[in-house]
Amino acid sequence: MGIEPTLVAWEATVLPLNYTRSALLWLLWQRNTPTQAQPFLMIEGLPERAIKTFARREGRMTQAQARALEDFGHSVLIDNPLAARFDPLAAFSANAPLHLDIGFGAGESIANSAYLNPDQNYLGLEVHRPGVGQLLLKLDAQKSRNVRVAVVDAVEFLHRSIGSKSLSSVRIFCPDPWPKQRHCKRRLIQDEFIQIVRGALILHGELFLATDWAPYADHMLKVLSRAPGFINRSPTQRFAPRFAERPLTRFENRGLGLGHAVFDLHFARSE
């Protein structure tokens, strides 16, 4: 199984449409945006997930990453992300569609999207601080001001701090694959988590996933295909063409080097 063969044709026909994509997102967001603050997404009775989806690793922080955290952290990082509901109006200088990148790693995807769409807002969640420092360096270099970052467990943040119907899209690229059978429960993409994501998305809001681990790709497709309130946006109703804004990252490149195929999924909130 590999990437769907229609990729090249799709890029030729759909890529030009990306110029209108931004306008469409605005329209959707305006139709969805409530005039009053939305309630917490906090789902009563949902137990906090004790099993973490990430391995504890601080890793080595370069001097440049540490300096970036010190110099620009105050204008990008969200203080105490679990203490209160995330308020996009207070966090960003412009009221605009909000896109969430979960586990952004070194930040290639979120930085690229923020650069391509300066009229949209981006929120990134990551637990690995050197990666956060790396993203801050990119944002400073490209002078993007439309990104905010929380150094936090995304599962907890979505559970406690995100308003319902507040996100125009969610992106989860190459989440940790947890390849061993006994670790599968640590995977981020699970039925309950996907319903939390659904609650956070506006109606017709989009969910983009990608992985280079074929068994995880099958698992993702199974979970999303049975998830109430989602439709598959892929013309084949299986895997989707590569999301145009998703650049090649170090993680994906490593997978390609190992001979892995890469799978994209594209779903949307339908109800």
Ligand SMILES: C[S@@+](CC[C@H](N)C(=O)[O-])C[C@H]1O[C@@H](n2cnc3c(N)ncnc32)[C@H](O)[C@@H]1O
């Ligand atoms: C394999 S890397 C992929 C990074 C990036 N998305 C890419 O495509 O290159 C997965 C990242 O997700 C982060 N991560 C895993 N679980 C997370 C969670 N619950 N909350 C926030 N970040 C998480 C890890 O720290 C790691 O940086």
